[in-house]
Amino acid sequence: MSFRKVRNAHKTENTEDYLELIAELLNSKGEARIVDIANELSIAQATANKTIQRLHNQGFIKKQPYRSIFLTVKGQQIASKSKKRHNTVLKFLMNLGIDQKTASADAEGIEHHVSEKTLKKMEKFNSAKKIV
Amino acid sequence: MSFRKVRNAHKTENTEDYLELIAELLNSKGEARIVDIANELSIAQATANKTIQRLHNQGFIKKQPYRSIFLTVKGQQIASKSKKRHNTVLKFLMNLGIDQKTASADAEGIEHHVSEKTLKKMEKFNSAKKIV
C-alpha cells in the first residue's frame, strides 16, 4: 500500500516544486521567467520549457508565448500549501539540530513524502523549540 | 543545488526499494519471485519484470530465465544499507508519536531523501526514546 502512495507523491512533486518556485519568483522579482526557473532547478531551459507547457495544459499556469509566467488560482493554492509544508519540514530538521544547508537539501525531498499527520507532529515539535 | 540532489535520489530509490524487498523475500521465503515483488509493490508483473532486467544488467541481481532472483554482493550491500536506513527513519517517526501505519507509509518515501547527517540525528533521537 505504501509504495503506491510514494509513486503518487512522485507524480506530483515536480509540479509542487515548480509552482512553489514560480510563486517565489513572482514574489521576489515580480515575474517568473523560464530561464530563471531552469537556473534555480539546475536543468536545461528546454526541459523547463517542456514542463511549463505541461503545467499550462494542466491549468496551473497562465502564459502567452514568449512571455513570462503566472499562476492560476489552482496553481496558487498548490504553491502556498507546498510552501507552508516545505517551511515546516525545514524548521523541523533545523530544530532537530541539523545545519541549515543540510536541512535545506533534505527538506527539498522529504517535504513531498510527509503526511498530514506527520506534518502536525512536526509543527508540534517546532512549537516546543526555538526555530518556529 | 538541492534539486539536483533530489533528482539523484529519485534515480536510485526504485533500485533501493527493489533490492530491499528482494532481500526481505529471500530472508523470509527463501526465494524472491517476480510475482511476489509485483504484488508487494502493487504493480503489474510486466513492470516488475522489466525493472528486474535493468537491475540484472546493472549487476545488482543474479538470475536465470524463468527462475527466481538472487542478489549479487553489490546488490546485498545496497539492500542492507537501505534496510538499516529505512528502519531508522521508521523508528524515528514512531518515536515522534506517529502511529505505525502512517509512519510506515511516510518512511517509505522519506528514507530516500535523508542525508547521513540527518540519519545520525534520527539515531540519536531514537536512543533517547522508547522505540530503538
Place this chain on the structure above:
DNA sequence: ATAGAAATATAGCCATAGCTATATTAATTA
C-alpha cells in the same frame, strides 16, 4: 532603426516506469 544578444520554443533523441495483451516456460494436478 537595426544588429546582436538573450529568452523562448521546437525537434529529436534517451532512459525510466507505468500499463495491457500475448507468448513461452515451469509447476501442479487430475
Place this chain on the structure above:
DNA sequence: TAATTAATATAGCTATGGCTATATTTCTAT
C-alpha cells in the same frame, strides 16, 4: 503422463523528464 494453471518474458503503447541542437521571437544597445 497430459492438461491446466501459474509464472515469466516480450511486444508495443503512454507519460514524464532529462539532454543538445536549432529556430523563432523579444529585448537591448549601438
